[in-house]
Amino acid sequence: MGKRYYCDYCNKSFADNPVSRKTHLNGVVHAQNKRAHYDALRDEEEILRDESNKKPCRAFLSSGQCKFGDRCQYSHLTTEDKAHLAEVVNQKKRLAEARLHDASQSQEDNNDDSILQSLNKWEKRRAEKRACEESVEYGPVSKQTLSAFIPDYQFAPCLVSVPNLPSSLLPPTKEELINAEYAEWGW
Template sequence: MGKRYYCDYCDKSFADNPVNRKNHLRGVIHNKMRKLHYDSFRDPGTILAEDETKLPCKRFYNTGSCDYGDGCRFSHMTEEKRQELLKQIEEENKLAERKTQEDMEQKQLTLDDWLAKKCKTVSSVKVEEVPQFSLPQALRNIPNIPPSLLPPKFEDFQNTDPVEWG
């Protein structure tokens, strides 16, 4: 048995050869399923904006269904769905506004605060602020320990430039 191609969008597999794959990828069902997949990731504002440009589907509103489904060029948006999308948009806007306010509060450092932070030197570090390291018991009996395994001393912290991470 030869190789099989599995399409994640359609949940379908078939013999993998160029002709079969080309026919499948150009097929109506595949394109419809791919569109449904990507539409599930669209934001509510885009969905609502696209739907407002369409006219209402008479068949959908009269019978409750449409033969064309999501491929219909008319709108199938119900009032409940529209209200749900508007609510989601409003929540996203509130969240974004809250985030921008928090960012602005963080950015309102004065120039003096910034300069004070940048001008701090390591020489102002007190002995109490530097953690005290000691050699583990297992390494104490080993002669000529490499420098990378020796614990740092207070002097090592005094002679370094300040580094700001992040």
């Protein structure tokens, strides 16, 4: 099998030679896929603005078909499509505004010296944090956290006087425990 060319836009591969590559890259399907790819990344607001500036494509809107396809200079969006797009844009804006509002709100909170309010807020945040923690899956524990939980293992008093103990009877050091490989058991 010779070299294959993989087209990301079309999600397909074909024999890589100048002719088939050129045929593919100049093809209608490829152009459509490429355009669809970038359209998906384009901001809804920008699409809405562009489409609103175009005249409606009568052919497409009356029959659902247009020989120019995605390259048509007229808009293929129905009034409904545009309304939906406008709704998405509005939602995004409202979200952005709400975020902005939250940010300035917490700024005000910092200046607020009512202890009761702060307490209520603290309690609410704690509840939120706990709810959040409960839904979180824990990853590996950091060495720092680990070291806080490792006790100082002491030599068993009855062994102190015994010379040349086997290493299995020596207490582990903190460093050994922190740097040990911890594995999950028994799956």
